[in-house]
Amino acid sequence: MAERLTRQESRRRTRGRLLEAAAELFAERGVNGASVEQIAERAGYSRGAFYGNFDGKDALVAELLAERTRREAEEVREATAGAATRAEAFDALRAWNRERARNLESWLALRMELLLHAIRTPELRPLLAEREQAARSALAEGVRRELDRDGAAPPADPAFLALIAHALEDGLLIQRVLDPAAVGDEAVVDAVELLLRSWTALGGEAAEEGGT
Amino acid sequence: MAERLTRQESRRRTRGRLLEAAAELFAERGVNGASVEQIAERAGYSRGAFYGNFDGKDALVAELLAERTRREAEEVREATAGAATRAEAFDALRAWNRERARNLESWLALRMELLLHAIRTPELRPLLAEREQAARSALAEGVRRELDRDGAAPPADPAFLALIAHALEDGLLIQRVLDPAAVGDEAVVDAVELLLRSWTALGGEAAEEGGT
DNA sequence: GTTTTCTAATACAAGACTGTATTGGAATTC
DNA sequence: GAATTCCAATACAGTCTTGTATTAGAAAAC
Known part of the structure; x- marks a missing residue:
């Protein structure tokens, strides 16, 4: 049941989830209205993960x-x-x-x-x-x-x-x-x-x- | 040259200028991206004037x-x-x-x-x-x-x-x-x-x- | 001309957001 | 299986924003 993910896959998945969460929040509150923290939180990660995967919003x-x-x-x-x-x-x-x-x-x-x-x-x-x-x-x-x-x-x-x-x-x-x-x-x-x-x-x- | 403005006129003018400045800034940076302070400043007033004329953004x-x-x-x-x-x-x-x-x-x-x-x-x-x-x-x-x-x-x-x-x-x-x-x-x-x-x-x- | 009323400026406290630096714990390599 | 590399969580300092409370000064009323 616990599929082992390679690091690349894991990273890709993290990025994907962050993008998806961002899309939702942008639609709800606008690009400016959605904070990095909210995006990370909805994706199930922390701000550190966000900045590790993207240079910024x-x-x-x-x-x-x-x-x-x-x-x-x-x-x-x-x-x-x-x-x-x-x-x-x-x-x-x-x-x-x-x-x-x-x-x-x-x-x-x-x-x-x-x-x-x-x-x-x-x-x-x-x-x-x-x-x-x-x-x-x-x-x-x-x-x-x-x-x-x-x-x-x-x-x-x-x-x-x-x-x-x-x-x-x-x-x-x-x-x-x-x-x-x-x-x-x-x-x-x-x-x-x-x-x-x-x-x-x-x-x-x-x-x-x-x-x- | 110095037309005396009645209070009503003055207030109306202030409101108009604030609205105009807000329109400019909203177009430039978005509603969320423009702060009350920026709006007031561009209109030539202070934040106090803004809150005196509007209940908020x-x-x-x-x-x-x-x-x-x-x-x-x-x-x-x-x-x-x-x-x-x-x-x-x-x-x-x-x-x-x-x-x-x-x-x-x-x-x-x-x-x-x-x-x-x-x-x-x-x-x-x-x-x-x-x-x-x-x-x-x-x-x-x-x-x-x-x-x-x-x-x-x-x-x-x-x-x-x-x-x-x-x-x-x-x-x-x-x-x-x-x-x-x-x-x-x-x-x-x-x-x-x-x-x-x-x-x-x-x-x-x-x-x-x-x-x- | 004095008093009252109202408009706008300033000061302040509380909260939010950002980006970075540090740390713990996985995955890969040898 | 030990070392290394990488990913993500947490902590922190600094900045910006908001809304209110106070204050100075102009306009209106008497």
């Missing part, structure tokens, strides 16, 4: 930010990778969103906390900017493909269309937290679906204008 | 939140009130956005700080929720009217369309701060304009389907 925040952005990108990629049709892809996204909705507030709070921290910490910004760019260009490719499949011309630069879809995610999440009754579980996916149809209509109309 | 945050949401709603209303045509309204919004873009980062940081604070402070949430609802329903009315003017049926519940437009604002601001190069000055207005055209196309298509 800022270093932990940086690592948390990197970890979260990486993991989220992975999850979306995995969720949509297996989808053959557009409907399947949307279904997969819906499922992913539902999953996330269960901890929406703390999720959004953590995202906003990390965003703010990145805004205020110049050396962290490239990290976030890069990940956002990647998300946008993947989305742009998807939009282009889907419109093309329906025989519609993009009614604007696909990069701009992707930006809209991408931005909607954050914006709708915020609205949802502020007013859960007005924003359904699947608003994000529904909205993107609607936009895609709208753009198809606009692009198709333009393309068929000459023919009709 | 939380009370100041609440007042700041109320003031900002009220003021913003007013500004948008004023900006669009004078517009006779849709183009004029969009132009007015563009101008308003350009104005705001000059302090974009601190503006967004403050909004996010206040949002987070509201998320974590149950008694503050109704305040924000109410204002967001009002904004959405005003927007819904506008969307309905514009689509109607073009003879298009709303392709979805106008409330949902308004939600999308409204959410885009926050989302695009976030993207813009993270990656200014990828998001133009007028992305918000451009996006809403595009959406309106798209929905017209979709709604018009649906409406004319039987006729064609």
